[in-house]
Amino acid sequence: MSEIVKKATREAYGSALLELGKKSDKVIVLDADLAAATKTGSFKNEFPDRFFDTGIAESNMMGIAAGLATEGFTVFASSFAMFAAGRAFEQIRNSIGYTHLNVKIGATHAGISVGEDGASHQCCEDIALMRTIPGMTIINPADDIETREAVFAAAEIDGPVYLRFGRLATPRIFDENYKFELGKGVQIKEGTDVTIIATGLMVNEAIIASEILEKEGINAAVVNIHTIKPIDKDIIIKAAEKTGCIVTAEEHSVIGGLGGAVSEVITETIPVPVVKLGVYDEFGQSGPAKELLDLYGLNAENIAIKAKESIKMKK
Amino acid sequence: METNEKRELEIIACDIRMGIIEGVFNAKSGHPGGSLSIAEIITYLYFEELNVDPLNPTKSDRDRFVLSKGHTAPALYSALAHRGFFSVEELKTLRKVGSFLQGHPSMHKTPGVDMSTGSLGQGISTAVGMALGAKISKKDFRVYTILGDGEIEEGQVWEAAMYASAKKLDNLVAFIDNNNLQIDGTLEEVNSPYPIPEKFKAFGWNVIEIDGNSFDEIEEALNNARNFKNAPTAIIAKTIKGKGVSFMENECNWHGSAPNEEQYKIAIEELKKTKAELEA
Numbered sequence: 001m002s003e004i005v006k007k008a009t010r011e012a013y014g015s016a017l018l019e020l021g022k023k024s025d026k027v028i029v030l031d032a033d034l035a036a037a038t039k040t041g042s043f044k045n046e047f048p049d050r051f052f053d054t055g056i057a058e059s060n061m062m063g064i065a066a067g068l069a070t071e072g073f074t075v076f077a078s079s080f081a082m083f084a085a086g087r088a089f090e091q092i093r094n095s096i097g098y099t100h101l102n103v104k105i106g107a108t109h110a111g112i113s114v115g116e117d118g119a120s121h122q123c124c125e126d127i128a129l130m131r132t133i134p135g136m137t138i139i140n141p142a143d144d145i146e147t148r149e150a151v152f153a154a155a156e157i158d159g160p161v162y163l164r165f166g167r168l169a170t171p172r173i174f175d176e177n178y179k180f181e182l183g184k185g186v187q188i189k190e191g192t193d194v195t196i197i198a199t200g201l202m203v204n205e206a207i208i209a210s211e212i213l214e215k216e217g218i219n220a221a222v223v224n225i226h227t228i229k230p231i232d233k234d235i236i237i238k239a240a241e242k243t244g245c246i247v248t249a250e251e252h253s254v255i256g257g258l259g260g261a262v263s264e265v266i267t268e269t270i271p272v273p274v275v276k277l278g279v280y281d282e283f284g285q286s287g288p289a290k291e292l293l294d295l296y297g298l299n300a301e302n303i304a305i306k307a308k309e310s311i312k313m314k315k
Numbered sequence: 316m317e318t319n320e321k322r323e324l325e326i327i328a329c330d331i332r333m334g335i336i337e338g339v340f341n342a343k344s345g346h347p348g349g350s351l352s353i354a355e356i357i358t359y360l361y362f363e364e365l366n367v368d369p370l371n372p373t374k375s376d377r378d379r380f381v382l383s384k385g386h387t388a389p390a391l392y393s394a395l396a397h398r399g400f401f402s403v404e405e406l407k408t409l410r411k412v413g414s415f416l417q418g419h420p421s422m423h424k425t426p427g428v429d430m431s432t433g434s435l436g437q438g439i440s441t442a443v444g445m446a447l448g449a450k451i452s453k454k455d456f457r458v459y460t461i462l463g464d465g466e467i468e469e470g471q472v473w474e475a476a477m478y479a480s481a482k483k484l485d486n487l488v489a490f491i492d493n494n495n496l497q498i499d500g501t502l503e504e505v506n507s508p509y510p511i512p513e514k515f516k517a518f519g520w521n522v523i524e525i526d527g528n529s530f531d532e533i534e535e536a537l538n539n540a541r542n543f544k545n546a547p548t549a550i551i552a553k554t555i556k557g558k559g560v561s562f563m564e565n566e567c568n569w570h571g572s573a574p575n576e577e578q579y580k581i582a583i584e585e586l587k588k589t590k591a592e593l594e595a
Contacts, residue, residue: 052482055481060475063440066444067440067441067448068451069444070422070429070448091440095434
C-alpha cells in the first residue's frame with residue numbers, strides 16, 4: 001500500500017495561486033500580514049508587483065479588494081477565517097457581496113484544527129456568516145487536490161467566492177484525475193442505510209466512519225459537499241430518498257453550517273432525520289489539532305455513533 | 316476663476332440643491348443636510364474636474380468617484396442628473412420601490428455610480444483599491460472620494476488613509492466634508508475627530524484646508540492635488556450643513572429628515588430666488 005500523502009489545504013491554496021498567477025496577469029493577491037501562514041508568500045515572491053500586503057487591517061483589505069475588482073482584476077484576499085469572515089464580515093457583505101465584485105476570499109486556519117492558538121483564532125462561524133450573503137459562493141475543499149480545483153473554479157466565475165482552508169495537514173483523498181464541478185456534491189461511496197454528508201477535513205473521517213460502520217453491518221453512503229453555497233440539493237434529496245436518514249459532519253458550528261444547509265433542503269423536500277455533527281455551540285481551546293478534533297468529537301468514531309443515532313430515528 | 320465661470324457653477328449648484336430637495340421631499344425621507352453642504356464640491360467635480368461621459372458612464376479611462384458618505388446620495392444623483400446621466404425628473408423617484416435611485420448609492424442600479432456605498436468608512440477603502448488599480452495598470456485616471464467628518468470616526472478610514480500614503484497614491488483625492496454636525500450632535504459633543512488636518516498630515520497625506528462652499532478654493536485645492544506627487548491629497552472642506560436653505564443651515568435635525576410640503580415650498584422658493592439673483 002502506498003503511503004498516504006498529507007498536505008494542508010492552505011498549502012495547496014498557495015500553490016494554486018502561483019499557478020493562476022502564471023496563467024493570468026489579471027490575478028492579484030492581497031494579504032493582511034499573514035502571507036507566511038496563509039501561504040500566499042510563494043505568489044508574493046514570484047509576482048511582487050501583483051502582491052499587496054495591506055498590513056493588519058482586514059476591513060480595509062476587503063475594500064481595497066473591491067476597488068481593485070472594479071478595475072477588472074481577479075482579486076484573492078487572504079487572511080485567517082476569523083479575521084476575513086469574522087472581523088471583515090460587513091465589509092465583505094457591503095463592499096464585495098452587495099456589489100457582487102470579483103473578489104475571492106482565501107480564508108485559511110478555519111475551524112478548531114488551528115490548534116494551539118486557541119479559541120480566539122478558531123473560527124467555527126464563518127460558513128454560517130458567509131452563507132447569509134446573497135450571491136456568495138462558498139467552497140470548503142476536502143484535500144489538496146480538491147483545493148487546487150476549487151481555486152481554479154473560483155477564478156473562473158465572475159463574482160465573490162469564499163474559499164475555506166485549514167491549517168492542519170490532512171490526508172489526500174482524491175487523485176490527479178479528480179474532476180471538480182462547482183456546486184455539485186461528490187458521491188464518494190454508495191450505501192443503503194444512512195448517508196454521511198461531510199465537508200472539508202471531515203470527508204476523510206466520513207470515509208473511515210463508513211468502514212467502521214461496514215464492520216458492524218451498516219451500509220453507509222458518503223457524500224462530499226465541497227460547495228456549501230450554492231448547495232447541491234439533488235444529491236441531498238437523492239441521499240434522503242435512498243437511505244432515509246442523514247448525518248452531517250463538519251469542522252464548524254452545527255448552527256448555520258453544512259448541517260444547517262442540509263437541514264434546510266431536507267425539511268422543505270423530503271423530511272428525514274438529519275443528525276448534525278460539528279462544534280456544538282461552544283468555543284474551542286488550545287491544544288494540538290488532532291487532540292482537539294478528538295476532544296470535540298470531530299472524528300470517524302463519532303460520525304459512526306451519530307450515524308447510528310440517525311438510523312434509529314428513522315420511522 | 317473667471318467671474319462668469321464661477322457664476323455658472325453657482326447656478327448649477329443651485330439646480331443641484333433644488334434636485335436634492337425634490338428628491339428628499341418626494342421620498343419623504345433622506346439626508347438633505349449633508350447633501351446640501353457638498354453641493355459646491357460635487358458641482359465642481361462633475362462640471363469641471365472629472366473626466367466622465369454621461370453617454371458612456373463606464374468608459375475605462377474615466378475618473379472614478381466614490382461617495383464614501385453614501386447617505387448624501389441625493390447630492391450625487393442630482394449632480395449626475397444635471398450632468399446628463401439621466402433625466403432630472405427621475406430624482407423624484409428617489410427611495411421608491413423599483414427606482415434606480417436607491418437610498419444609498421448602488422453601482423449596478425445607477426448610471427455613473429462607480430461604487431456602492433452607504434456603510435460609512437468603506438468607500439474610502441474601495442477608492443484606495445481603485446487608485447492602486449490605476450497604478451498597477453499604469454492608467455492615468457484619478458480617483459475622488461468625499462467623506463463625512465463624522466464618518467472619519469470609523470477606524471477603517473484610518474486603515475485606508477495609512478495604506479494610501481504607504482503606497483504613495485497621488486492619484487487619490489479625499490474631501491472631508493467638515494460641516495461639524497453628525498446625527499447625535501456636533502462632532503465635539505459626540506466624539507471629536509479634531510484636529511482633522513493634523514491627523515491626515517500624520518498619516519502622510521498632502522493636506523489642504525478650504526472653505527468647501529467656495530468654488531475658488533475648491534479649484535485651487537484640486538489644482539494643487541493634481542500637481543502633488545507621491546502622496547494622496549486630503550481636502551478638509553469647512554462647509555455649512557444644510558447650505559442654501561435658510562432653515563436647514565447648521566441645524567442638526569436636518570441631517571436625516573425630509574421637509575414637509577410647506578418647508579419644501581419655502582426651500583424651493585429660496586433656491587429659485589438665489590438662482591434668479593445669480594442669473595440677473
